[in-house]
Amino acid sequence: GDSVTQMEGPVTLSEEAFLTINCTYTATGYPSLFWYVQYPGEGLQLLLKATKADDKGSNKGFEATYRKETTSFHLEKGSVQVSDSAVYFCALRDDYKLSFGAGTTVTVRA
Amino acid sequence: SQTIHQWPATLVQPVGSPLSLECTVEGTSNPNLYWYRQAAGRGLQLLFYSVGIGQISSEVPQNLSASRPQDRQFILSSKKLLLSDSGFYLCAQKQTGARTNEQFFGPGTRLTVL
Numbered sequence: 001g002d003s004v005t006q007m008e009g010p011v012t013l014s015e016e017a018f019l020t021i022n023c024t025y026t027a028t029g030y031p032s033l034f035w036y037v038q039y040p041g042e043g044l045q046l047l048l049k050a051t052k053a054d055d056k057g058s059n060k061g062f063e064a065t066y067r068k069e070t071t072s073f074h075l076e077k078g079s080v081q082v083s084d085s086a087v088y089f090c091a092l093r094d095d096y097k098l099s100f101g102a103g104t105t106v107t108v109r110a
Numbered sequence: 111s112q113t114i115h116q117w118p119a120t121l122v123q124p125v126g127s128p129l130s131l132e133c134t135v136e137g138t139s140n141p142n143l144y145w146y147r148q149a150a151g152r153g154l155q156l157l158f159y160s161v162g163i164g165q166i167s168s169e170v171p172q173n174l175s176a177s178r179p180q181d182r183q184f185i186l187s188s189k190k191l192l193l194s195d196s197g198f199y200l201c202a203q204k205q206t207g208a209r210t211n212e213q214f215f216g217p218g219t220r221l222t223v224l
């Protein structure tokens with residue numbers, strides 16, 4: 001079935017550093033792609049999404065572009081803050097359900 | 111707006127005891143409902159999903175079961191818990207027929223089996 005692979009963490013950064021979390025997917029078609037974020041002790045929240053090739057999802061300073069040629073959906077933020085410390089999950093829609101990556105733990109130090 | 115409730119928020123149970131976790135949704139009708147488990151230090155694993163009342167699909171064979179007695183209620187159960195059942199259980203919903211495909215998650219239930 002369809003699946004996603006995201007870079008393993010943990011990732012530790014200083015405030016205002018640039019963040020990239022790689023995500024690649026394997027799919028027979030052109031699935032919708034998502035990034036979810038899980039803040040400590042909370043459930044998952046949708047961060048951004050893209051539904052077709054070349055779409056760019058953006059939210060809270062984060063961006064990700066749906067790249068069909070490289071089957072990728074990398075998450076980027078130009079200047080992270082301590083409040084961005086969380087676990088980030090890449091996901092794709094596979095029929096009725098979402099298939100998630102393993103998650104990447106990001107810690108931002110002041 | 112859509113709201114997902116999960117009960118209880120935290121649970122500590124002995125090995126071999128039964129389990130019942132409840133998820134209820136508001137603000138939508140005929141949603142697709144999902145149970146995920148997030149074990150410590152690991153990603154999300156889809157356990158069950160349901161596209162309607164009484165319709166349950168199991169993704170992973172295990173000692174857990176799910177039921178959907180009402181349109182907006184999804185229950186996760188076990189007759190005898192194992193240590194490996196410890197984890198963070200998340201209920202999610204997706205509106206049937208919605209143009210967007212994202213799922214909305216509840217606050218989760220943290221289960222510790224001792």
